[in-house]
Amino acid sequence: xxxxxxxxxxxxxxxxxxxxxxxxxDELGGVSRNxxxxxxxxxxxxxxxxxxxANEKKKAAPAKPKPAPKPAAKKAAPKPAAPKPAAPxxxxxxxxxxxxxxxxSPSQPMPNKNSDLPKIVSVGPGGFLRQGPGDQxxxxxxxxxxxxxxxxxxxxxxxxxxxxDLSDKVCRWPMGHPGEPDFHFCGEAVNPGFPYCVEHCGxxxxxxxxxxxxxxxxxxxxxxxRVR
DNA sequence: CCCTGATTCGC
DNA sequence: GCGAATCAGG
Numbered sequence: 001x002x003x004x005x006x007x008x009x010x011x012x013x014x015x016x017x018x019x020x021x022x023x024x025x026d027e028l029g030g031v032s033r034n035x036x037x038x039x040x041x042x043x044x045x046x047x048x049x050x051x052x053x054a055n056e057k058k059k060a061a062p063a064k065p066k067p068a069p070k071p072a073a074k075k076a077a078p079k080p081a082a083p084k085p086a087a088p089x090x091x092x093x094x095x096x097x098x099x100x101x102x103x104x105s106p107s108q109p110m111p112n113k114n115s116d117l118p119k120i121v122s123v124g125p126g127g128f129l130r131q132g133p134g135d136q137x138x139x140x141x142x143x144x145x146x147x148x149x150x151x152x153x154x155x156x157x158x159x160x161x162x163x164x165d166l167s168d169k170v171c172r173w174p175m176g177h178p179g180e181p182d183f184h185f186c187g188e189a190v191n192p193g194f195p196y197c198v199e200h201c202g203x204x205x206x207x208x209x210x211x212x213x214x215x216x217x218x219x220x221x222x223x224x225x226r227v228r
Numbered sequence: 229c230c231c232t233g234a235t236t237c238g239c
Numbered sequence: 240g241c242g243a244a245t246c247a248g249g
Contacts (some may be wrong), residue, residue, distance in 0.1 A: 035242050
């Protein structure tokens, strides 16, 4: 099974919607939970409340040698030892960031603790120049003069809210299962501040019962096993 | 045990 | 890029 655009879109929606990797994998079908997680990370979306990383300290991070004495897989492992060069512990000149190889990570704006440089210019992933906060220059993305015609994937869901119709204004509650011909979303006006309409908020936000005390199959989005 | 997500690493 | 194996916490 390959990651088509639709499957990726579904993955994103469900991941951001709070579905677990297992649920997503179940809905997509043909992929494992691990595949979903791996793909999600490769897509850049990560860091959702994970049981293993529940708490995070804001204090100064203690030295983490990262032992990771990971024995290679039980398959062929001709890898007795591959010591990685540890990062330099004490840079003598912390105030000399080479502007030519700035970190290109778009998700972590680097705090400018360097008062020497009038501005920071770095190169983004696509080769574009990243601007500082003060820089004013709006390369306004040209509005595509395209006229998209196919607004009707199929008559089946002609007047229903499809995955692509989702916005902050409409209820994202899924109706049916992704991949099925009539899969769509509620599309009602949202309960302000929530991703769902009032009715579905009532379904989405319920008091969490203790794990052992769950009786009715939770009518959560994408929740139950596929029913046909 | 079950669940969860994170990470690694051979493919 | 993909995902099974593995890790690690709840």
